[in-house]
Amino acid sequence: MDIHVLITGAGPTGLTLALDLHRRGVPFRIVDAAPAPFAGSRGKGLQPRSMEVLHDLGVIEPVLASGRLDLKMRAYRGREVVREWDVHEGRHPTVERPYARTMLIPQFRVEQVLREAFPQPVEYGKPLTSFTQDDSGVTAVVGGETVRAKYLVGCDGGKSFVRKQLGVSFVGETHEDQRMLIGDLRISGLDRDHWHQWGGGTDRWLALCPLPGTDLFQFQANGDGDPSPELYREIIRDRTGRDDLVVHDATWTSLYRTNIRMVDRFRVGRVFLAGDAAHVHSPAGAQGMNTGIQDAYNLGWKLAMETLLDTYEAERKPVAEWLLGMTTALMMSGQAFERRGDETLQLSLSYRTTDGEGLQPGDRMPDGITDQGRIFDLLRGPDFVTLDFPGGPVLVRPDGYVAAIGRSAVDAYFGANPVTQLHHRRIAARTAA
Incomplete structure (x- = not known):
């Protein structure tokens, strides 16, 4: 057997799993089809429960140094500020909940912190092209090389090759009429102390969020078209009515279509699915990166001990089902940027199998x-x-x-x-x- 675990996909999910296996001394390889780390922000909200995970993994200090917890929302009509608010107003750290609110931090920075925490390099430009499994392991072809592992974990995103090869159903729907243009832009003319918004209707909404630790703003706007700096300049000019906001360049652009889907199985024999390979949903509430991190955190110790592996699906599938329902309701409410409920913080998620008052088996252990x-x-x-x-x-x-x-x-x-x-x-x- 070459290694214990082969991880395909080096986003937050795969990297969290790699770091967890590394600290346990478990032999693994982590590969990614892309030639280099992903450079776009994609996700930018890190929830308190994920910060607790990163505390345990020993990387919370560089994460806290790279993010921001106090960014207020600001709504405009042209140049006029019509409203300011804090979606986490009144939430402060406590002894039991040391991380009380969502942190804004670009996904690429979270990935960088995780990569730098273990010495073994991610193998980029190494696509997984085939795999088979038997009673004792998985034989995979990675970048033309045959690799033998006890377990394979597909952390390879919404278009997961692993999921498709397994024939696992990805049940749900795609909302073709709900499209969002997104990207990372360098813009002058805006302060970096607010998350700026204009509009709010079905075709006039625009948000520009400063990404902490960078000189970039994440651009979000409902609409369609071929993503480009030129199109984004036109949207900003049209929806703000301002000519003093200058888009200098874009480091990443994309068109997002709302997919609400999840697998019917998280495990097939010695092959597991985690993160977006297992569930995708509305971006409302900043849940995607976080749920993938926690999939990996649930699975890592079970792979290392080779025990309780069946509980991975039993525990994480209900969380994914809840997640799809919660984020869809938040998106449909039109209140995604209003005050957030505790459910988005992921601190109340539990693996309980029985009811009861107070702390119960399956609950998150509070700090103290x-x-x-x-x-x-x-x-x-x-x-x-x-x-x-x-x-x-x-x-x-x-x-x-x-x-x-x-x-x-x-x-x-x-x-x-x-x-x-x-x-x-x-x-x-x-x-x-």
């Missing part, structure tokens, strides 16, 4: 302060962790979700999943007053 230190710091790393509180132990999975609460439940969990005992730490933690 103990005599041993901050809970998120105690949990950082690739292991299961038992926090021995005075009121009883709480067993936390490697992805930060509660596995069991109480001595008998913890013992039963390890009894049912003995491999997990090999990746376990115990910490006596008395909560600080």
